[in-house]
Amino acid sequence: MDSSVSSKATANTFEADVREIVTAKYVRTAGESDAVAGAQPSLVVEPGSEQELAKVLKLANAAGLAVIPRGGGTKLEWGNLPERADVILSMARLNRVIEYAWADLTVSVEAGCTIGKLQETLAKHGQRLAMDALWPERATVGGVLSTNDSGALRLRFGSLRDLVIGTTLALADGTVASSGGRVVKNVAGYDLPKLVTGALGTLGIITRVFFRLHPLPKETRTISCTMEDVREAQRLVLAIQNSKLAHSALQICCGAEMQPRVDVLFEGTEAGLAAQVEQVKSMMGSTITDAGKDVWSARQEICSAGKGNTESAVAKFTTLPAQMADTIETIARLSVGKLRWSIVAQATGIGWARFEGEISAIESELRELRAAIERSGGSLVITHRPAGISALDAWGNAGDALPLMRAVKWQFDPRGSLNPGRFVGGI
Amino acid sequence: MECRIFDELREIVGPRGLITSREELHTYECDGLTNFRVLPRAVLLPDSTEQVQKIVRVCHRERIPFVARGSGTGLSGGALPVENGVVISLTRMNKILEVDLSNARVVVEPGVINLDVTGRVAPQEYFYAPDPSSQSICSIGGNVAENSGGAHCLKYGFTTTHVLGLEVVLADGSLVHLGGKTLDAPGYDLMGVFVGSEGTLGIATKIDLRIVKRPECVQTLLAAFPSTNEAGAAVSDIIAAGMLPAAIEMMDNLAIQAAEAAVHANYPNCGALLLVELDGPVAEVAALMAHVEEICRKNNSWEIRVAQSDAERALVWKGRKAAFAAMGRLSPNYIVQDGVIPRTALPNVMREIGRLSTEAGLRVANVFHAGDGNLHPLVLYDRRIPGHEEAAEALSSRILELCIAAGGSITGEHGVGEDKKKMMPKMYSEPDLETMQRVRCAFDPLQLSNPSKIFPRPRLCGEKPGEYVAHPLETAGIAERF
Numbered sequence: 091m092d093s094s095v096s097s098k099a100t101a102n103t104f105e106a107d108v109r110e111i112v113t114a115k116y117v118r119t120a121g122e123s124d125a126v127a128g129a130q131p132s133l134v135v136e137p138g139s140e141q142e143l144a145k146v147l148k149l150a151n152a153a154g155l156a157v158i159p160r161g162g163g164t165k166l167e168w169g170n171l172p173e174r175a176d177v178i179l180s181m182a183r184l185n186r187v188i189e190y191a192w193a194d195l196t197v198s199v200e201a202g203c204t205i206g207k208l209q210e211t212l213a214k215h216g217q218r219l220a221m222d223a224l225w226p227e228r229a230t231v232g233g234v235l236s237t238n239d240s241g242a243l244r245l246r247f248g249s250l251r252d253l254v255i256g257t258t259l260a261l262a263d264g265t266v267a268s269s270g271g272r273v274v275k276n277v278a279g280y281d282l283p284k285l286v287t288g289a290l291g292t293l294g295i296i297t298r299v300f301f302r303l304h305p306l307p308k309e310t311r312t313i314s315c316t317m318e319d320v321r322e323a324q325r326l327v328l329a330i331q332n333s334k335l336a337h338s339a340l341q342i343c344c345g346a347e348m349q350p351r352v353d354v355l356f357e358g359t360e361a362g363l364a365a366q367v368e369q370v371k372s373m374m375g376s377t378i379t380d381a382g383k384d385v386w387s388a389r390q391e392i393c394s395a396g397k398g399n400t401e402s403a404v405a406k407f408t409t410l411p412a413q414m415a416d417t418i419e420t421i422a423r424l425s426v427g428k429l430r431w432s433i434v435a436q437a438t439g440i441g442w443a444r445f446e447g448e449i450s451a452i453e454s455e456l457r458e459l460r461a462a463i464e465r466s467g468g469s470l471v472i473t474h475r476p477a478g479i480s481a482l483d484a485w486g487n488a489g490d491a492l493p494l495m496r497a498v499k500w501q502f503d504p505r506g507s508l509n510p511g512r513f514v515g516g517i
Numbered sequence: 518m519e520c521r522i523f524d525e526l527r528e529i530v531g532p533r534g535l536i537t538s539r540e541e542l543h544t545y546e547c548d549g550l551t552n553f554r555v556l557p558r559a560v561l562l563p564d565s566t567e568q569v570q571k572i573v574r575v576c577h578r579e580r581i582p583f584v585a586r587g588s589g590t591g592l593s594g595g596a597l598p599v600e601n602g603v604v605i606s607l608t609r610m611n612k613i614l615e616v617d618l619s620n621a622r623v624v625v626e627p628g629v630i631n632l633d634v635t636g637r638v639a640p641q642e643y644f645y646a647p648d649p650s651s652q653s654i655c656s657i658g659g660n661v662a663e664n665s666g667g668a669h670c671l672k673y674g675f676t677t678t679h680v681l682g683l684e685v686v687l688a689d690g691s692l693v694h695l696g697g698k699t700l701d702a703p704g705y706d707l708m709g710v711f712v713g714s715e716g717t718l719g720i721a722t723k724i725d726l727r728i729v730k731r732p733e734c735v736q737t738l739l740a741a742f743p744s745t746n747e748a749g750a751a752v753s754d755i756i757a758a759g760m761l762p763a764a765i766e767m768m769d770n771l772a773i774q775a776a777e778a779a780v781h782a783n784y785p786n787c788g789a790l791l792l793v794e795l796d797g798p799v800a801e802v803a804a805l806m807a808h809v810e811e812i813c814r815k816n817n818s819w820e821i822r823v824a825q826s827d828a829e830r831a832l833v834w835k836g837r838k839a840a841f842a843a844m845g846r847l848s849p850n851y852i853v854q855d856g857v858i859p860r861t862a863l864p865n866v867m868r869e870i871g872r873l874s875t876e877a878g879l880r881v882a883n884v885f886h887a888g889d890g891n892l893h894p895l896v897l898y899d900r901r902i903p904g905h906e907e908a909a910e911a912l913s914s915r916i917l918e919l920c921i922a923a924g925g926s927i928t929g930e931h932g933v934g935e936d937k938k939k940m941m942p943k944m945y946s947e948p949d950l951e952t953m954q955r956v957r958c959a960f961d962p963l964q965l966s967n968p969s970k971i972f973p974r975p976r977l978c979g980e981k982p983g984e985y986v987a988h989p990l991e992t993a994g995i996a997e998r999f
Contacts, residue, residue, distance in 0.1 A: 238701065267952035269953060275666060276925075277663065280713070280953040367975055409699055439620075439700060455521070501956070
């Protein structure tokens with residue numbers, strides 16, 4: 091039998107079986123808008139429960155079909171192009187806040203719940219998930235975890251790995267397994283919530299999550315100032331970091347046509363803030379500007395501008411905090427006369443950069459920049475790129491642990507049915 | 518083990534790095550949990566990563582199980598040797614390799630003592646945040662294995678929050694680097710899984726730590742309550758008021774008596790004592806401390822003291838940190854338990870512990886990290902009285918079952934080790950445990966690195982999951998399939 095006929099037959103049986111599980115209403119043929127980074131899947135399935143989802147995964151795995159999990163679809167282009175794409179597994183219906191134990195400062199939520207809806211629920215009790223995700227109105231808990239998205243608040247509250255205390259996963263073979271739990275302190279068994287944070291859905295599909303929560307701040311203050319150059323900005327950032335101020339976020343924004351600006355966020359009581367604001371103002375000198383709270387959306391602006399524009403690229407870079415100025419200067423030097431660029435760099439050493447210009451210039455700059463950053467021990471991950479440079483790996487060097495990562499992938503998903511080819515080293 | 522293997526190992530670490538005499542081996546037969554004892558075949562004391570690699574390669578080739586050991590202060594039997602295995606003690610790898618203040622990073626070898634990291638950076642007003650009570654003797658390598666906590670993890674997080682990168686010798690002797698000095702290295706967060714894996718995934722030989730700037734001010738409040746009920750209610754109110762203190766600790770009357778007898782901390786004699794520490798900018802701490810005092814009063818605290826000097830503060834903490842060891846003054850024997858409950862379950866669980874204690878006719882002292890619901894009930898008994906030890910163990914297990922029933926955990930910071938693996942199936946389902954062990958199979962398919970810990974039933978790592986492939990342990994007749 092012709093192999094395409096055979097696979098078509100398998101796909102047909104699969105579709106029929108899936109209709110049985112989730113009912114016909116929640117299975118549809120994939121359209122053009124369901125394509126993932128250019129790869130066209132054939133089916134979109136929306137399971138209504140964890141059990142349904144696990145059954146669908148098991149069937150897909152048995153049929154050798156590639157499954158792409160999808161939350162809000164805001165970061166689907168992150169990672170390499172999928173090797174194969176057969177089934178989109180939509181998390182849209184798994185969107186409940188399961189249990190909000192506000193007095194314990196914990197919440198359990200289904201992975202398809204949007205960050206916006208979650209934060210709205212938590213705000214009713216004066217609490218929050220202390221992170222600032224991209225596109226929170228659409229981004230889901232599962233998607234944000236799988237992409238390890240985090241913003242400026244990370245400086246104070248840590249990244250998602252520090253906020254997630256339990257996860258339930260559906261594995262490719264249909265196993266449903268939990269680890270961690272609802273308590274903030276727990277060392278029983280391996281920390282799988284950390285393993286799946288940032289794994290881009292390649293080890294299993296996150297179905298439920300427990301988070302630890304933080305109170306919403308009583309008062310917040312944002313203080314900004316413009317600096318002569320990035321060296322000066324870097325010096326100020328390191329001085330603030332080395333001070334006894336208790337700031338929640340600290341970033342440098344700059345660009346080809348923008349003088350560097352340093353933004354500091356304070357959260358706390360009115361009394362506590364006043365003294366800190368005075369202190370930071372004295373460190374800043376006379377260049378203070380009233381840029382307002384909007385400065386904290388800088389990361390989303392950089393990432394959003396990439397959307398739909400084929401002649402731009404967005405990359406996340408990580409360096410040591412004291413090397414940010416070096417990295418920004420490298421970007422400025424490489425871009426001169428070729429590319430427009432803008433950057434937001436956080437005091438943690440994580441930055442986001444957008445490049446606009448000729449495709450070939452973007453490609454060569456990303457390659458050179460990655461080489462320079464990797465030489466000094468950091469990394470550069472491309473989250474958006476023009477269609478023409480798809481050959482450029484999204485992740486860069488995964489180091490000497492790559493064989494071990496492959497072994498982990500193989501244990502969890504030996505047939506490679508989850509997001510095949512999208513992760514580091516072709517995982 | 519054959520002579521030629523001992524010779525080969527001696528060749529690697531030198532004659533002073535190999536211990537084989539029975540008398541000396543007794544030092545290593547247990548860790549801080551002394552009711553499990555196993556004599557290893559040999560103890561190795563490597564002084565470099567290269568030596569660790571060479572030792573592990575020999576073990577891998579000869580299929581000799583090995584257990585890494587730091588200072589041996591663990592309380593769950595994690596460093597308990599295994600039959601016919603060797604212990605790799607990392608105490609000689611005790612150098613602080615790098616201090617990078619502008620990036621707030623310190624690089625250490627695994628044998629470095631926890632408190633020495635802070636000691637090194639204290640002049641520049643930095644500190645290493647995780648502070649287990651044993652911090653003056655426990656090693657960073659051991660902290661990594663156990664994901665150690667401490668009183669201040671309520672605000673500052675656990676060991677895993679402060680470890681950024683690891684150099685690890687895997688069970689086949691190969692060397693890998695997980696994480697690094699910069700954040701978010703591309704790939705799976707294998708470092709996140711390694712921290713807290715209790716030595717079952719390999720041996721960390723170099724550790725990148727994050728250090729933290731000392732806060733502008735620290736204030737410690739001591740509040741006396743009639744009972745743990747009122748103190749527990751105060752804890753809930755503090756959390757509900759949106760505060761995140763650096764630490765909230767609670768001691769009940771028995772624990773207070775023991776600490777008083779041992780270190781004369783000058784604690785008030787009361788039903789329950791709450792110790793609340795706030796840190797941060799002066800004005801912020803002052804505002805919040807006033808609020809904490811008000812909450813304590815509202816919950817019937819009859820005496821409130823704020824430590825007025827560093828010396829007073831140190832004494833307050835000395836009593837708390839000495840509480841476990843101080844129990845020896847009240848009882849010839851005691852079991853240190855470690856369970857976690859959601860904070861709101863505190864009053865119910867405390868009441869139940871009281872009931873079980875009366876029922877069993879055994880005293881239970883309570884010392885705990887109240888802010889994050891981490892209980893340390895100490896079950897007091899007398900081994901000389903027939904049946905006492907068994908009754909104490911039964912009571913201790915019942916307390917853990919209470920924690921599980923309340924939605925909590927069987928361990929918050931001491932680890933599962935040998936001691937609690939039988940409790941794992943009560944907390945996790947079979948698929949949960951099986952899934953965790955897939956990680957084990959990826960790291961150490963022969964299960965040589967600290968085998969038989971954490972999991973009650975080892976998963977045999979076939980070459981292909983789902984298909985039957987005889988495992989080396991199985992072929993060797995050491996294990997069988999369940």
